[in-house]
Amino acid sequence: MSLKANPRLALLGNPNCGKTSLFNHLTRQHQRTGNFTGVTVDKKVGYSKLNEHMEARVIDLPGAYSIYPHSQDEQIVSDLLGCTSSPDYPDILLVVLDACHLKRSLLLLTEVRDLGFPVLAALTKVDAAAQQGIEIDLRSLKEQLGMQIKAVNTQSGEGIEDLKYLLSNPQMKKVAPYYDVTELAPELIGRMRKNYGWCSSYRCYQMACHFESIKWCGDEDREFISQLRDDCAFDSTTTQGRDTIGRYTFIDKVIESVVTLHRRKKRREQFTDMIDRYATHRYWGFGLLFALFFIVFQSIYIWTAIPGSFIRQGADSLASYLAGNLNPSVGTSLLIKGLLPATELLLVVLPQLAILFLCLTLLEESGYMARVAFLTDKIMRRFGMSGKCLMPLLSGVSFESAEVCRSTGRRGRFMAFLLHHSARIPLYMLLVALFVPTIPVLTYLNLQGIVLMALYLAGIVVSIGVSYLVRIFLNTQGIHSLFMMELPVYSMPNRHSVGVGMYEKFRHFGLEAGRLILLFLICLVMYNALFGGDMTPVSTAAAKVNDADLLAGILSYFSL
Structure with a gap:
């Protein structure tokens, strides 16, 4: 099979299968984030140089377990794979198979292959599967599925170049469908193939x-299909069950011939089980969660104390120099009392943000945040949401994570509205740096870290409370959403993935929170320059006074 010079390549796989890490390896920094048409779910697009003459446009599709849409993410996948007129309609699919959960991954692969797409597969987490006692015969798997499959390591990047070569030179064999759905509704599928001219029976069946839910389906098509379903007495629920059972029957035969299980638990799996006894415990789990985030917030100010002091000393020295060498004027006042303290404040906050982004990214990459969603799901259900909605609340600096809520029903979409329009933690840090003094509490603790965590927890409580009120007033108690999340094995975070994660958080901070913070600082600059205020942060001024004078200093700052 020959591809054009700039093919469209779509990455598809189950959630937590290593798909996004593979996307980062393929595209490196040549990627951008947008939105899928008509929805607010993030769409990551990048470009990968497959060889000297071919550069593929790579799109990272949302994680899906099946093309039967049970969530907004799966609806996006179903719509894109069915709309041939879409600018993102792929020329070739790369399905990511999780070696630790091969059976579940193969369901999605058999579905998209039967749609008629050219498909290649990348097998990830082979080392993790080996540690769990799972051995996969890759050669036999290729023969059973009749397609090219390459094992890759998404942490080290091993196998990526070989995968690029396969993508640039795909060898597609014409094989029979893994499961022939024609027998489920022969008359309906036959009449649809005749009407639309499609060669894939499975595409007609889907x-x-x-x-009714396909966005690109026109009114005439809907009327035709609705009438055809009535004429053929077509029951989609029954046939979907038979289709899934038929596919798993085929998959079971494949798994039996290619997978060897060694029953002995490996050390890494035992380590994961040992941690999960406490991390997912109904009581100890919440204590561990609180302790981890308390340590994170204290670390922000402990680790940035030295660079913060250098920044403040440099700003003080520069202010003294400018005051002694510039003539008094409105411009001088604007520079010394406004722009310089505002710049100092921003430079003090940036290292703190970097530490926060690093800690949160490490927690996400290690697999702990999935445990948080599982731990809090039962509580969040009482407020009409799933545990997935707490993820963006906890990692509130990641603006795209608010999109997670949008696939969890009506209340989740309202929660996403609250999250998307509030750069909570960066603003909290700015206010803490401006108003809270740098003084120790109980000798070793930092007051700013305590106040920041208090604001953080208050924000979570308020967001959940507002969502609960919405549940009452909108009378949505009966609306529930499907929540499935895999608990991955704990692993050391990959440096490249951590770097990309921090880059994405800083980029979203600059695009979203940065604008609001800049406007806030500009207003302070103008006020202090025109009305003669003092913009020195309380945290800086407090270092120069005794504890007894602290309250007087704070009241003086507000000119009270």
Whole structure:
């Protein structure tokens, strides 16, 4: 099979299968984030140089377990794979298979292959599967599925170049469908193939099942399919169950011939089980969660104390120099009392943000945040949401994480509105640096870290409370959403993935929170320059006074 010079390549796989890490390896920094048409779910697009003459446009599709849409993410995948007129319609699919959960991954692969797409597969987490006692015969797997499959390591990047070569020179064999759905509704599928001219029976079948939710399906198509379903007495629920059972029957035969299980638990799996006894415990789990985030917030100010002091000393020296060498004027006042303290404040906060971004990214990459969603799901259900909605509340600096809520129903979408329009933690840090003094509490603790965590927890409580009120007033108690999340094995975070994660957080901070913070600082600059205020942060001024004078200093700052 020959591809054009700039093919469209779509990455598809289950959640937590290593798909995004593979996307980062393929595209490196040549990527951008947008939105899928008509929805607010993030769409990551990048470019990968497959060889000297071919550069692929790579799109990272949302994680999905099946093309039967049970969530907004799966609906996006179903819509994109069915709309041939979409600018993102792929020329070739790269399905990511999780070696630790091969059976579940193969369901999605068999579905998209039967749609008629050219498909290649990347097998990830082979080392993790080996540590769990799972051995996969890759050669036999290729023969059973009749396609090219390459094992890759998304942490070290091993196998990526070989995968690029396969993508640039795909060898596609024409094989029979893994499961022939024609027997489920022969008359309906036959008439649809005749009407639309599609060669794939499975594509006709999927359209017949989901024509009401497919966005690109026109009114004439909906009317035709609806009438056809009535004429053929088509029951989509029953046929979907038979389709899934038929596919798993085929998959079971494949798994039996290619997978060897060694029953002995490996050390890494035992380590994960040992931690999860406490991390997912109904009581100890919340204590561990609180302790981890308390340590994170204290570390922010402990680790940035030295660079913060250098920044303040440099700003003081520069202010003294400018005051002694510039003539008094409105411009001088604007510079010394406004722009310089505002710049000092921003430079003090940036290292603190970097530490926060690093800690949160490490928690996400290690696999702990998935445990948080599992731990809090039962509580969040009482407020009409799932544990998935707490993820963006905890990592509130990641603006795209608010999109997680949008696939969890009506209340989740309202929660996403609250999250998307509030750069909470960066603003909290700015206010703490401006108003809270740098003084120790109980000898070793930092007051600023305590206040920041208090604001952080208050923000979570308020957001959940507002969502609960929405649940009452909108009368949405009966609306529930499907929540599935895999608990991955704990692993050391990959340096490249951590770097990309921090870069994305800083980029979103600059695009979203940065604008609001800049406007806030500009207002302070103008006020202090025009009305003669003092913009020195309380945290800086407090270092120069005794504890007895602290309250007087704070009141003086507000001119009270």
